[in-house]
Amino acid sequence: MALDSPATTTPTPLPEPPKTPPQKYGMLLFPAFELLDVFGPLETLQRLTSYHKVDLILLSETLDTVTTKPGSSNMNAHNSTGFPGIVPTHTLDNAPEMDVLFVPGGLGTRSPNMNRTIDFIAETYPKVKYLITICTGSRLAAQSGVLDGKRATTNKASWNSTVALGPKVDWQPRARWTVDGNVWTSSGISAGVDATFAFLDWAYGEETATTIANLMEYERHTDPDWDPFADTFEVPGR
Amino acid sequence: MALDSPATTTPTPLPEPPKTPPQKYGMLLFPAFELLDVFGPLETLQRLTSYHKVDLILLSETLDTVTTKPGSSNMNAHNSTGFPGIVPTHTLDNAPEMDVLFVPGGLGTRSPNMNRTIDFIAETYPKVKYLITICTGSRLAAQSGVLDGKRATTNKASWNSTVALGPKVDWQPRARWTVDGNVWTSSGISAGVDATFAFLDWAYGEETATTIANLMEYERHTDPDWDPFADTFEVPGR
Numbered sequence: 001m002a003l004d005s006p007a008t009t010t011p012t013p014l015p016e017p018p019k020t021p022p023q024k025y026g027m028l029l030f031p032a033f034e035l036l037d038v039f040g041p042l043e044t045l046q047r048l049t050s051y052h053k054v055d056l057i058l059l060s061e062t063l064d065t066v067t068t069k070p071g072s073s074n075m076n077a078h079n080s081t082g083f084p085g086i087v088p089t090h091t092l093d094n095a096p097e098m099d100v101l102f103v104p105g106g107l108g109t110r111s112p113n114m115n116r117t118i119d120f121i122a123e124t125y126p127k128v129k130y131l132i133t134i135c136t137g138s139r140l141a142a143q144s145g146v147l148d149g150k151r152a153t154t155n156k157a158s159w160n161s162t163v164a165l166g167p168k169v170d171w172q173p174r175a176r177w178t179v180d181g182n183v184w185t186s187s188g189i190s191a192g193v194d195a196t197f198a199f200l201d202w203a204y205g206e207e208t209a210t211t212i213a214n215l216m217e218y219e220r221h222t223d224p225d226w227d228p229f230a231d232t233f234e235v236p237g238r
Numbered sequence: 239m240a241l242d243s244p245a246t247t248t249p250t251p252l253p254e255p256p257k258t259p260p261q262k263y264g265m266l267l268f269p270a271f272e273l274l275d276v277f278g279p280l281e282t283l284q285r286l287t288s289y290h291k292v293d294l295i296l297l298s299e300t301l302d303t304v305t306t307k308p309g310s311s312n313m314n315a316h317n318s319t320g321f322p323g324i325v326p327t328h329t330l331d332n333a334p335e336m337d338v339l340f341v342p343g344g345l346g347t348r349s350p351n352m353n354r355t356i357d358f359i360a361e362t363y364p365k366v367k368y369l370i371t372i373c374t375g376s377r378l379a380a381q382s383g384v385l386d387g388k389r390a391t392t393n394k395a396s397w398n399s400t401v402a403l404g405p406k407v408d409w410q411p412r413a414r415w416t417v418d419g420n421v422w423t424s425s426g427i428s429a430g431v432d433a434t435f436a437f438l439d440w441a442y443g444e445e446t447a448t449t450i451a452n453l454m455e456y457e458r459h460t461d462p463d464w465d466p467f468a469d470t471f472e473v474p475g476r
Binding site: 034035036038039040042043046049050051052053054055056057058065068076077078079080081082083084085086087089155156157187188189190191214215216217218219221228229232233 | 272273274276277278280281284287288289290291292293294295296303306314315316317318319320321322323324325327393394395425426427428429452453454455456457459466467470471
């Protein structure tokens with residue numbers, strides 16, 4: 001099982017950057033997605049629009065507003081109110097062509113109603129150039145089978161329950177993000193911003209990534225192995 | 239003028255934390271707000287719901303979906319598409335009572351149509367316990383007059399044009415965030431997350447803030463004077 005010896009895995013080298021950089025970015029939305037998983041990467045993509053054409057596709061099962069409200073009241077123990085709602089641009093059934101598909105995480109990934117979303121990842125992965133998972137978005141990707149045989153990481157606070165869903169995945173217990181072929185995966189929540197920057201750095205060049213990070217006043221983690229949270233959450237095999 | 243000698247200003251000490259921590263948080267929305275200015279702080283507040291009741295109020299002039307699409311085509315030079323739309327919960331005219339008002343920034347702060355929003359800040363500041371500005375949200379707060387005589391900071395990449403709008407503000411050219419009485423201001427975009435964490439640390443305790451940061455896999459900047467971007471953007475008086 002991959003979990004026994006991940007620390008000795010030799011990292012795969014980065015592929016050659018694309019001659020034509022990506023333009024069409026899809027972001028999967030579903031109820032109770034994690035806000036920063038989605039809007040950290042989208043902030044960097046909006047900044048990228050100053051230098052490149054970006055078409056952003058916000059995908060959900062229907063065109064209804066997607067709420068971040070937890071799906072069950074026991075996940076909202078203090079009865080908090082006012083969870084933001086986001087408007088998708090396309091349904092899963094009429095998704096346009098995409099260069100990149102982002103799969104975010106969040107409480108909603110644990111919902112029993114994710115089958116259509118998981119199937120969508122399986123159907124769509126062969127048609128996109130790159131897949132990028134953020135946080136527990138890897139739960140959905142693992143269940144779709146597209147991570148099988150690939151190096152991947154995930155949220156360190158919910159490590160055990162996520163890796164159990166992908167027994168054929170080469171899970172990396174200490175990684176801010178991973179790259180294996182055209183699959184990029186990130187650790188929890190904030191790690192999605194660093195993974196997105198690493199992707200922009202690779203696909204559009206370091207100058208573009210650095211300019212965007214400076215304008216965001218964001219101090220990037222540029223080492224994919226930087227991961228103190230593997231220790232914080234005592235991830236097995238770290 | 240405050241700009242001549244801000245580096246020698248003695249920082250004001252943090253006020254005493256509140257006996258009853260805040261519950262009702264308002265976030266101002268307007269067309270072409272900056273995504274991460276809004277959703278960085280909201281991510282931390284959603285995580286706070288695990289420990290405290292949080293009522294989030296998303297405020298805009300109308301209940302129409304608020305888009306982050308730039309208001310003019312020359313701010314979208316490559317004709318990018320698919321800017322996210324967010325659904326407000328209340329209008330400025332029916333805003334409920336709030337403990338904290340967040341004012342985000344973004345291209346929209348430069349719109350000529352911000353008078354109602356600026357007036358709202360002036361009307362609302364005396365009624366809230368705390369005001370927190372993110373990035374160029376300080377442009378709106380400065381124009382409303384509520385920053386006059388107070389220490390404040392702002393986005394370092396658009397420093398000159400912002401401080402010109404608040405000649406009576408004690409602008410701090412090197413600060414990740416500032417606190418002056420019940421007014422908290424932050425530097426650009428990502429700095430809003432650190433300022434929000436500093437606020438949560440102060441209002442709810444360090445353990446809560448650290449737990450949330452770990453679950454977000456976020457490495458906080460905890461020094462309000464950490465500000466390499468003051469040099470990057472050659473802010474006068476830094």
